[in-house]
Amino acid sequence: MENWLSDWQTDVALAACEQCDWLYVLPPSRLAGRCPHCGAAALAALDETTNKPVYTHPPELVLPFQATPRQAQQKVLAFAKGAWFAPADLQGERLNGRLQPLYLPLWLVDADVQAQWQAEMGFDYQVVSHQEEYQNNRWHTRQVKETRIRWEPRVGTLQRHYDNQVAPALEEQAAIEKEVGRFDRQGARPYQPDVLTQAIARLPNRPPDDAWPDAQLALMQAAGDECRQAAAADHIRQYHWQPHFANTHWTQLLYPIYTTYYMDDNGKTHTLTIHGQTGRLVGRRLASMKKARRGSLAIGAVAAALFIVSFILLLAGLVYEVALAMAGLLFVVAVVTAVAAFIPILVAWYLNHHSK
Ligand SMILES: [Zn+2]
Numbered sequence: 449m450e451n452w453l454s455d456w457q458t459d460v461a462l463a464a465c466e467q468c469d470w471l472y473v474l475p476p477s478r479l480a481g482r483c484p485h486c487g488a489a490a491l492a493a494l495d496e497t498t499n500k501p502v503y504t505h506p507p508e509l510v511l512p513f514q515a516t517p518r519q520a521q522q523k524v525l526a527f528a529k530g531a532w533f534a535p536a537d538l539q540g541e542r543l544n545g546r547l548q549p550l551y552l553p554l555w556l557v558d559a560d561v562q563a564q565w566q567a568e569m570g571f572d573y574q575v576v577s578h579q580e581e582y583q584n585n586r587w588h589t590r591q592v593k594e595t596r597i598r599w600e601p602r603v604g605t606l607q608r609h610y611d612n613q614v615a616p617a618l619e620e621q622a623a624i625e626k627e628v629g630r631f632d633r634q635g636a637r638p639y640q641p642d643v644l645t646q647a648i649a650r651l652p653n654r655p656p657d658d659a660w661p662d663a664q665l666a667l668m669q670a671a672g673d674e675c676r677q678a679a680a681a682d683h684i685r686q687y688h689w690q691p692h693f694a695n696t697h698w699t700q701l702l703y704p705i706y707t708t709y710y711m712d713d714n715g716k717t718h719t720l721t722i723h724g725q726t727g728r729l730v731g732r733r734l735a736s737m738k739k740a741r742r743g744s745l746a747i748g749a750v751a752a753a754l755f756i757v758s759f760i761l762l763l764a765g766l767v768y769e770v771a772l773a774m775a776g777l778l779f780v781v782a783v784v785t786a787v788a789a790f791i792p793i794l795v796a797w798y799l800n801h802h803s804k
Pocket residue numbers: 465466467468469470483484485486487488489
């Protein structure tokens with residue numbers, strides 16, 4: 449069986465995460481790390497011939513990292529620093545030690561398209577009406593402009609070539625895009641083997657056959673938008689087409705992110721992701737309920753001590769009247785402190801239920 453890893457033209461290995469099933473091509477030095485996607489398990493090296501993935505080819509294009517590792521580390525430090533009642537594991541330096549550069553795949557599809565289409569085109573037009581208003585003891589006439597849409601049915605044919613329509617190469621693409629954001633595809637460079645001397649690459653789990661319906665949808669949207677422009681319309685709806693495709697060409701593009709993770713009180717891992725171009729960090733900043741509870745108990749203990757002292761002063765007040773006033777004052781302070789004891793738990797609870 450051929451060794452497909454040699455296509456990547458550099459010393460790389462195949463590894464998988466048993467927890468989330470993600471498959472990676474990576475430099476052997478990264479085999480010791482944890483899964484950069486879920487952080488929940490160590491990576492396991494796989495034999496590349498007996499475990500051949502659904503898609504094995506190296507990418508044609510790579511978007512380079514624009515955020516440097518140093519910038520990513522600073523984002524992580526700021527994230528950790530701003531955490532209230534941070535879990536013991538959420539420490540900037542520790543998270544930076546786990547920071548890994550990771551490339552994720554995306555398809556760019558080119559195709560010749562020949563199609564018959566029909567749609568309803570919408571044209572904006574203005575309607576002017578007048579409203580009578582009574583103000584300052586007299587009537588005023590106000591002109592009101594309103595935009596309405598006139599819909600017209602249209603049919604046509606289309607024959608042209610499309611380049612770089614985006615289709616997902618990962619099942620998780622929509623979720624990733626929603627969380628991390630989009631990437632600027634300008635500045636993509638041809639694949640050079642040295643991009644994998646440090647970074648890890650995720651292999652596509654949706655090969656072209658599987659992603660083709662999504663690519664067709666992207667092509668249809670591009671075509672619909674062009675038909676709208678050709679008709680000089682402002683809107684389009686009910687676009688239907690009978691397309692024929694030829695000369696489809698698929699390009700795999702890798703886009704860059706950094707990931708790291710921390711564990712909460714219960715040992716569950718939470719991944720932080722940093723956009724490789726903008727340096728924006730996304731991830732949940734959870735509070736440790738354990739730590740918050742400890743804080744609440746400490747304040748509660750102070751409140752209990754104050755109650756006891758005020759009770760002793762109350763007893764003393766039976767003999768010395770001046771002690772009564774002090775007992776009353778201390779009692780009020782004790783009540784305030786007791787109420788304050790709930791604050792750490794409430795804050796931690798709020799953070800954990802409202803973060804993201
Ligand atoms: Zn994983």
